[in-house]
Amino acid sequence: MHMPVVETDVLVVGGGPAGLAFAIHYADMARRHNEDASQTVKIPDRVMVLEKASAAGNHTLSGAVINPSALRELLPDLDAKDFPFETAVVRDDTMIFTKDGAFELPFSPPYMSNKGNYVVMLGKLVRWLAEIAEKKNVQVFSGFSARELVFENGQLAGIRTGATGIDHQGNPMANYQPPTEVRAKLVILAEGPRGSLTRDLIKALDLAKGRNPQVYSLGVKELWEIPEGAFEKGRIVHSLGYPLGIDQFGGGFIYGVTKTLVAIGVVAGLDIADPSFDTQRALQIYKNHPFVSRIIKDGKLLRYGAKTIPEGGLFALPQLYHDKVMIVGDAAGFLAMPSLKGVDSSMRSGMLAARAACDALKANDASASRLSLYEKLFKASPIYKELYPVRNFRQAFKANLLLGAFQFGTQLVTGGRGLSASGRLTMAEDRAHCRPMRTSQAKASAAAGSCAAGFSVDKETAIFFSGTKHDEEQPSHIQVPSAAVCDECIRTYGGPCQHFCPAQVFEISADPKTGKKSLKLHPSNCVHCKTCDIRDPYGNVIWQTPYGGDGPEYENM
Amino acid sequence: MGLKVISLMKQVPLFSQMRMGEDGLMDRTKAKSMINVDCCFGLEQGLQIKKYVPDAELIVVSMGPPSFDQSLRQAISLGFDRAILLSDRRLGGSDTFSTGLALATLLRSKILPADPHTPYIIFAGRQTSDGDTAHVPSQVAENLGIAQVTFAVSVDYAPAHLVVRRMIEGGHQTLKVPMPCVVSVAPTAIHVRRPSLAGAIKARQVSIEAYNLDQIGLDPASVGLNGSPTSVAKVVNITRNRPPVSMINGNTAEELAGNLAKTFDIAASLHAAAAPEAVSAPGAAETPRQDRFPRKDFRNGASGIFTWAEVVATELALSSIEILNPARKLADELKTTVTSVLIGDHVAGLAPRLIAHGADEVIVVEDSRLKEYSILPFTSVIEQIVKERHPEISLFGATTSGRELAPRLGSRLGAGVTADCTILKVGEFVQPSSKTIWSPCLEAIRPTYGESKLATIVGFRCPQMATARPGTFEASQPDLSRQGKITPFVPQLNDSLFAVEILSTERKEAGDEGLFSASVIVTGGRPCGELDDFKLIKELVEALEEKGISAAWGATRQAVDHGYAPYSRQIGQTGKTVRPKLYIAVAISGAIQHVSGMKESGRIIAINQDRQSHMFNCADYGVVGDYLQTLPALIRRVKSGFTFGLKA
The missing domain is CATH 3.40.50.620 (HUPs)
Incomplete structure (x- = not known):
């Protein structure tokens, strides 16, 4: 069967906050320009957004507390009262958790103030943005995943969706459908953290040359329905300490979303030494902490999900553009770690890219040199102003939390330079930190403790609450290329994948006859967080998009 | 003009989101809608014909409110050429008789070739999930006066006729069916394809042809609430609260099996227990x-x-x-x-x-x-x-x-x-x-x-x-x-009545379709694969079949993932949803994914070594024990006449 080819002017891969902010801003600017009769050169205005979730917002997950300023700029004609925010932040506590206790920090750490911010359900916000985009003639196609990049003469020419109707062995079945190739004048990669095409592009064009590697945390979150009065709407709590160890970067969060909805989550760095650390388990332990269990004791679990967070900051950003392509949002990594907020800066990056895109397509020149305007705009933008002073924040915490706090303290004093002479603390990839450290025989971290009791749910049940679903009849979208490396990993570290994956995609089981341990994949459990692609100590896991429409159904996470 | 291939399709609400209104009628407005699952198989079968007849015109046809637009466009995205909707308020309340009449009238007036001898094919799903009758395909065929096959599991095309394999009681039958004809497709045929992006783009641009009763020349008096020969007199909720599990006591496998049998005898027959009169x-x-x-x-x-x-x-x-x-x-x-x-x-x-x-x-x-x-x-x-x-x-x-x-x-x-x-x-x-x-x-x-x-x-x-x-x-x-x-x-029998030729009839072969019709389903978890490759599970099924009880075996996703059973046997959220009279869960943990596919079963027996297994919370009867011992004892009981109160 021949492969259909379709064309558009601008193709956006990923319909999240960054991709949609790009699309809306681009559509607005192009329309304004094209309606101006004095402009003889028109801006090509066909914008297509591909979203792999079954509907916009279904793969979106965040805390979320957001700063509304980017949204106000994106949609100046709308009254901020009409934004789909749940509530303003009314109370903001930072606490230290011990095993049984909780102590409030007497001061709010710098960069963590949430005054003027709002608690949102990001999925709902994204759904709303997608509707606005469609009204502005942006073609949003949900349920289609971009599978591979298409290069032509060394330049990016577009993408291809995946073929469907293929059996486990890769053979076409009776219901085979060929991929569709989308060719565009300009491609915007807005895939979110560790996008698979962004990963491929950075590698193919060496866009991370001379930068720090991106580092990530994994956030797991549950949405609970609680009786009114159990937790204040608009109250947000960030906690440090238990159940995470002193050597771990991360913490917990509790956000009062509505009077009867509370979001509870744990965020932990994927650079932890312990190969058996399990973030989903850490969340279960967290929920049984007296401070948290009191909130949810008469509640009901509604949803579960997980997502990675790019935390490398300024020095981990790849080159943001190349010929006919720009990278926006979490796919690049604009999150300012100390304030824990990335939605606002992601959307801003999309809007900046939209300005560069208009300039380029008006001139019919989407070359890297023309698109470098995007970086210039970025350096003059509020995102840069936010990222620069904390440019070494996460790197400082790389080794351990206490030392990191000290280093970050010196950064505050030195305006972000810290104790590094060059002004840039360097670091290695996350996976590099999983290797020289403890082997599986070592003492497991706190999060490996018992969590059978109380409000815990095992992973299998948790996955059910993510609503994730995949066509079982398809080749695995998670590849483990080398069986030998996999065996070595099991021998050396006991198979960290079975722990770090928050959705039980990886199972290490022993053959009942020979006792030999081997890996079994359950790709249909996947919640698309891409932790495996990041944290596998040997880089022996490759995540690619499964069939479009597959994956979690977060709706309002 | 090429061959016309028509697929009938209905859009249905997702059950999980449907609520019954104060008036006792279903409130579909708040539920998300989707293409009826069986209809997807009918759509795919239509698409398959394109492989044999590349210039065939694929037409999707539906009857319902304008909101069906969404599903019609989805059919276009799969590869259909035209989408046609019969939409008229006066059709509201139509039963299957009226629906068959209305669809046939639409087809005849707007779609079918004028020459009655020009071949065409109409595909449909077996039945809809909301109506559940499986009537409409037959009634469309009757109204058009053409041949039909229902419960089709495979369709091969040859010029002027189709070779269709269909499910029959206890087996399959292969039929040579002349065109024109209606074929309703069982949900074990070819799975519907995913839309391609190119198809989805086309679906946004296409216009849906919509007709009302006047345009197709159908008397409103013959359809809708007044024209339908049947009416819904009343709808009541079935509340099925499963009582807490009764754990079966016993020190040996033999004792456990014996006590389980005794419990069933005391609880009278399953017929009485599950009889709707209750x-x-x-x-x-x-x-x-x-x-x-x-x-x-x-x-x-x-x-x-x-x-x-x-x-x-x-x-x-x-x-x-x-x-x-x-x-x-x-x-x-x-x-x-x-x-x-x-x-x-x-x-x-x-x-x-x-x-x-x-x-x-x-x-x-x-x-x-x-x-x-x-x-x-x-x-x-x-x-x-x-x-x-x-x-x-x-x-x-x-x-x-x-x-x-x-x-x-x-x-x-x-x-x-x-x-x-x-x-x-x-x-x-x-x-x-x-x-x-x-x-x-x-x-x-x-x-x-x-x-x-x-x-x-x-x-x-x-x-x-x-x-x-x-x-x-x-x-x-x-x-x-x-x-x-x-x-x-x-x-009076004239030769035209025998236009459909029966090529072969095979009975007593176990297909996976058995899962939909079996009275008893015995499902094994992963240990059943690891320990004896489902041997005991299959033996129990055979023993029941020998006693005249229709039985089939299933597997959990874990067992399927590990290659112990084919996917077609998978029961659960991502497999099949089954409702047999009796469900026997062997060495199954009771993960929610599995339970959601079998929780509506009449009676549930859980056999598990682990007393803490969640499966016991979902069961009527629980047996704590190693299945390698309890199943042989149970199989012996069945062989000596114990059929869980079910009658052959």
Whole structure:
């Protein structure tokens, strides 16, 4: 069967906050320009957004507390009262958790103030943005995943969706459908953290040359329905300490979303030494902490999900553009770690890219040199102003939390330079930190403790609450290329994948006859967080998009 | 012009999101909608024809509100060329009879070639998840006067005809079907493809052709609430609260199996336990008797209860024996007689058995061409008999044959059919619109909306027709001393009735379709694969089958993932959803993914070594023990006659 080819002017891969902010801003600017009769050169205005979730917002997950300023700029004609925010932040506590206790920090750490911010359900916000985009003639196609990049003469020419109707062995079945190739004048990669095409592009064009590697945390979150009065709407709590160890970067969060909805989550760095650390388990332990269990004791679990967070900051950003392509949002990594907020800066990056895109397509020149305007705009933008002073924040915490706090303290004093002479603390990839450290025989971290009791749910049940679903009849979208490396990993570290994956995609089981341990994949459990692609100590896991429409159904996470 | 291939499609609400409104009607407005699952198989089968006939025109056709636009566009994104919607408020409340009529009228007036000999194919799904009747494909075929095959599992195309393999009771049949024809496709055929992006782009641009009744020239009086021969008299919720699990005690496997058997004996038979009579139908007695309206008898002289006695190979189908039980009760209450229609080749010898089970008369039709059931001649034969005898009620077993024969016959006779009933009784219907109490009428009661509701359906045209779900009614004890009349009947049979050629009939082969029809499903978890490769699971199924109980085996996703069973056997959220009378879960942890695919089963037995297993929370009976020991003991019990209270 021949492969259909379709064309558009601008193709956006990923319909999240960054991709949609790009699309809306681009559509607005192009329309304004094209309606101006004095402009003889028109801006090509066909914008297509591909979203792999079954509907916009279904793969979106965040805390979320957001700063509304980017949204106000994106949609100046709308009254901020009409934004789909749940509530303003009314109370903001930072606490230290011990095993049984909780102590409030007497001061709010710098960069963590949430005054003027709002608690949102990001999925709902994204759904709303997608509707606005469609009204502005942006073609949003949900349920289609971009599978591979298409290069032509060394330049990016577009993408291809995946073929469907293929059996486990890769053979076409009776219901085979060929991929569709989308060719565009300009491609915007807005895939979110560790996008698979962004990963491929950075590698193919060496866009991370001379930068720090991106580092990530994994956030797991549950949405609970609680009786009114159990937790204040608009109250947000960030906690440090238990159940995470002193050597771990991360913490917990509790956000009062509505009077009867509370979001509870744990965020932990994927650079932890312990190969058996399990973030989903850490969340279960967290929920049984007296401070948290009191909130949810008469509640009901509604949803579960997980997502990675790019935390490398300024020095981990790849080159943001190349010929006919720009990278926006979490796919690049604009999150300012100390304030824990990335939605606002992601959307801003999309809007900046939209300005560069208009300039380029008006001139019919989407070359890297023309698109470098995007970086210039970025350096003059509020995102840069936010990222620069904390440019070494996460790197400082790389080794351990206490030392990191000290280093970050010196950064505050030195305006972000810290104790590094060059002004840039360097670091290695996350996976590099999983290797020289403890082997599986070592003492497991706190999060490996018992969590059978109380409000815990095992992973299998948790996955059910993510609503994730995949066509079982398809080749695995998670590849483990080398069986030998996999065996070595099991021998050396006991198979960290079975722990770090928050959705039980990886199972290490022993053959009942020979006792030999081997890996079994359950790709249909996947919640698309891409932790495996990041944290596998040997880089022996490759995540690619499964069939479009597959994956979690977060709706309002 | 190339071959026209039409797929009929319905958009249905997602059950999980449906709520019953204050008025007792389903509120579909808040539920997300999707293409009915079975219809997806019909769509795919249409798309497959394109491989044989590249210039075939693929047309998707639906009837419903404008919101069906969404699903029609989805069909376009899969590769359909045209999308057509029949939409008219006056169609609201149409039953399957009216729906079949309306769709056929639309097809004839707007879509089908004018020359009646030009071949075309109409595909449909087996049934819809909200209506659940499987009637419409048969009724469309009847209204168009063309051949049909239902429950198709595979379709091969040859110019001028199709070779279709269909499910039949206990096996498969391969048919050579001339075109034009209607083929309804079972959900075990080829899975529907994913839309391509190019298709989705096209779907946004295409315009949906919409027609109303006036445009297709159909009299509004013949459809909708007033035109439909049946109406929904009442819908009640079925609340099924599973009582807490009873754990079976015992020190040895033998003791456990024995005590389990004893518990079942004490709990009486499953028939009694799961019989729908046990479901209270609130409202039944609450309706105030509106005596101010006059009672009217709509039967117009029709009298007597007909049943179709289905012959499978050379035996009477059990379902045909079963329906004699309610037929007898209805006849006694209406002070009339039961007449069974027995069609086949050399089948007269089966007639006394029908009499022993309650028939007063057996009309025997024998012809060598009627050896195997086939829809066109059988419809014609029964039509001829009905026209001579004018029965008031006509009952069929809801088998793969009965479920196509009854609706086709209904459409021919202008009578309504209620599908898959679990309760049949005499009642009356107060119709405020006509200020009339219709009495007596057949109250045909059936589970609907995924077994969550019980709907009472009544009709006012004779014969009042219904199909009865096999296994619901208990076969009565035969009374060999009963006397009855055996009357031969010679029908008119012209050659065109035999246009569909039966190429082969295979019975007693275990397909995965068995999972949908089995009374007992035995499902094993991963340990069953690791420890004995499902040997004991399969042995238990075989032992039950030997005792005449339809049984099938299933597997959990874990077992399937590890290669111990094919995906087609997977039960659970991402596999099949099953509702057998008895579900035996062996070495299954009870993960929510699995439970959501079997929790509606009649009775559930959990066998697990781990006392803490969640499976016990979902079961009626729990056995803590190693299945390698308990199953052999249970198999021995079954071999010596214990069938969990189920009757062969």
